[in-house]
Structures are given as C-alpha cells and as structure tokens.
Amino acid sequence: DAGVTQSPTHLIKTRGQQVTLRCSPKSGHDTVSWYQQALGQGPQFIFQYYEEEERQRGNFPDRFSGHQFPNYSSELNVNALLLGDSALYLCASSLAPGPSSYNEQFFGPGTRLTVL
Amino acid sequence: GDSVTQMEGPVTLSEEAFLTINCTYTATGYPSLFWYVQYPGEGLQLLLKATKADDKGSNKGFEATYRKETTSFHLEKGSVQVSDSAVYFCALSEGSYIPTFGRGTSLIVHP
Numbered sequence: 001d002a003g004v005t006q007s008p009t010h011l012i013k014t015r016g017q018q019v020t021l022r023c024s025p026k027s028g029h030d031t032v033s034w035y036q037q038a039l040g041q042g043p044q045f046i047f048q049y050y051e052e053e054e055r056q057r058g059n060f061p062d063r064f065s066g067h068q069f070p071n072y073s074s075e076l077n078v079n080a081l082l083l084g085d086s087a088l089y090l091c092a093s094s095l096a097p098g099p100s101s102y103n104e105q106f107f108g109p110g111t112r113l114t115v116l
Numbered sequence: 117g118d119s120v121t122q123m124e125g126p127v128t129l130s131e132e133a134f135l136t137i138n139c140t141y142t143a144t145g146y147p148s149l150f151w152y153v154q155y156p157g158e159g160l161q162l163l164l165k166a167t168k169a170d171d172k173g174s175n176k177g178f179e180a181t182y183r184k185e186t187t188s189f190h191l192e193k194g195s196v197q198v199s200d201s202a203v204y205f206c207a208l209s210e211g212s213y214i215p216t217f218g219r220g221t222s223l224i225v226h227p
Contacts, residue, residue, distance in 0.1 A: 004159065033214070042120075042205050042217030043160070056214060090159055105215070107159030 002027070004093050004108035012114045013081050021076045021111045025093030031055075032074040033105060034066060035090040043090055049074050050096060078113075086115045118143045120206050120218035128224045129196055137191040137221045139180075139206035147210035149173075149182050149189040154203045154220070163191075163204070201225045 005024045013019050025032050031050045035043035045058035049068035068074045072093075078085055092105035123138040141147065148167045152160040164173030169184035178193045189206060203222050207215040 040219065042207075042219050045214050045216075048214065058214075092159075104162050107161070109157065109159045 004091055004106050006089075006091050006108040006111050008111060009109070010112045010114075012116065014116050015081055015083060017081050018077065018079045019081060019113060021078075021089050021091075021113070022073065023076070023091030023093075023108060024073045025091075026106045029093035029095060029106070030072050031094045031096055032068060032072065033092045033094070034074070034076045035092065036060070036085075037088040037090055037110070039087070046076070081115045083115050086113060088112050118147065118208060118210065118216045120208055120216055122204075122206050122218035122221050125203075125220075125222035126224050127221060128226070130226050131198055132195045133225075135191070135193040135196045135200075135223070137204055137206075137223070139189045139191065139218060141187050141189065141206070141208050143187075143208055143210055145210050146184075147208040149180070150207040150209070150215060151178070151180055151189070151191050152205040152207060152217070154205065156202070160205065196223070196225045198225045198227055 004026050007022045033048040034046040037043045046060050046064055047057040048055050052068045063079045065077045088110040090110045091108045094105045119142045121140050150165045151163040153163045154160045164175040166173040166182035169182050172181045180189050180191045201224050203220045205220045206218040209215045
C-alpha cells in the first residue's frame with residue numbers, strides 16, 4: 001500500500017504566478033482534504049473533496065481552488081501567488097465523511113512551496 | 117470558534133526521561149481530541165485519540181486523558197527514546213469532523 005502520495009516535493013515560484021499541487025489518496029479512500037502548514041504553525045484546513053465536489057472549505061480566499069478526479073486523486077491550485085503562500089501543503093485522505101465516528105485522516109509528506 | 121493551545125517548545129529531554137506536553141482546548145460542544153506526530157520530512161500520523169470525557173487514548177507508550185473539567189488533553193510517556201524526537205500536534209474536531217490543530221510542540225530526545 002503506497003499510502004498518500006504528493007507531487008512535487010518542492011516547488012519555487014515567484015509572486016503572481018500560479019501553481020498546481022497533486023495528491024493521490026491511500027488505496028480505498030475516496031475523500032481528500034488539503035491543509036496549509038506555515039513554518040512553526042499547525043496545519044490549517046483549506047478544503048475537502050468528496051465525489052468530485054468541494055464539501056467543506058476553511059477560511060481561505062478564492063485564489064485557492066481544487067479538483068477531484070474520478071480516481072479520487074486531487075489537485076490544489078493557487079492563483080496570483082503571494083509571499084505569504086509559502087508553506088508546506090499537506091494532503092490527507094480518508095473514507096467518506098459522515099455523522100458517525102471520526103474517520104481517521106492519513107497524511108502525505110507534503111509539498112514545500114516557496115514564493116519569492 | 118474552536119481552538120487548541122499547546123505548550124511551546126522545544127522540549128529537550130534525555131533518553132528514558134518522563135514526558136509531558138500540555139494541551140488545552142476551547143470548543144462549543146463536545147469535541148473529539150487527538151494527538152498527531154510529525155517526524156522530520158514526513159506527514160502527520162495519528163498517535164492517539166479520545167472521543168468523550170474521561171476516555172484515555174494510548175499508543176506506543178504514549179497516553180492522554182480527556183479532561184472535560186479542565187478542558188485538557190495532556191500527552192505523557194513514561195520513558196522517551198531518541199526515536200520519539202518529532203513535532204507533536206494536539207487537535208480537536210466536532211461537527212464538521214475536520215481537525216483544528218495546535219501550533220505543535222517540538223520534542224528533542226538526547227541519548
């Protein structure tokens with residue numbers, strides 16, 4: 001089992017550019033969540049995708065958008081990059097969200113984005 | 117809104133020392149509580165969890181008890197190893213099932 005994989009590992013962009021990050025969920029998982037982890041901070045929830053739709057969203061501007069594909073993999077897109085977007089971007093996969101017990105999220109190693 | 121406060125690090129210990137990392141939370145309802153661990157260069161891993169008051173989560177020698185009266189979920193281990201060196205995150209979730217994380221506490225264990 002490959003677990004959650006993310007690509008690329010590292011990325012350097014300049015202000016104003018656009019970036020796309022990719023995530024493949026753990027085998028058997030159908031839900032993908034994205035988090036931003038600034039240096040020295042805990043992860044902040046960006047949004048969650050299930051059945052190819054955005055289901056929940058954190059307090060992030062519309063410059064952050066995403067997509068989920070039929071094979072459950074996902075992309076995170078960030079437009080008009082700002083210096084403050086520099087962070088580790090984590091993808092987490094889980095089983096379908098629901099009102100029952102908490103579904104454990106499995107995290108990938110992250111993509112380190114540096115905006116110059 | 118919901119929030120989690122952790123003790124600031126780094127926490128530096130010698131091997132076999134006792135570990136406590138403090139965590140307190142603020143929530144409107146009855147959250148589930150978690151500890152995650154992040155080893156260098158890796159993603160977060162769920163270490164343990166507790167879903168109701170007085171529950172004790174435990175894993176790999178680590179323990180934490182859900183204390184509703186003090187809104188706390190302190191992480192403890194009786195004898196740390198060098199391999200426990202990592203960043204530890206306290207988190208809660210309720211309603212949306214999306215965890216809210218603390219800022220993390222770095223643990224450094226020396227031989």
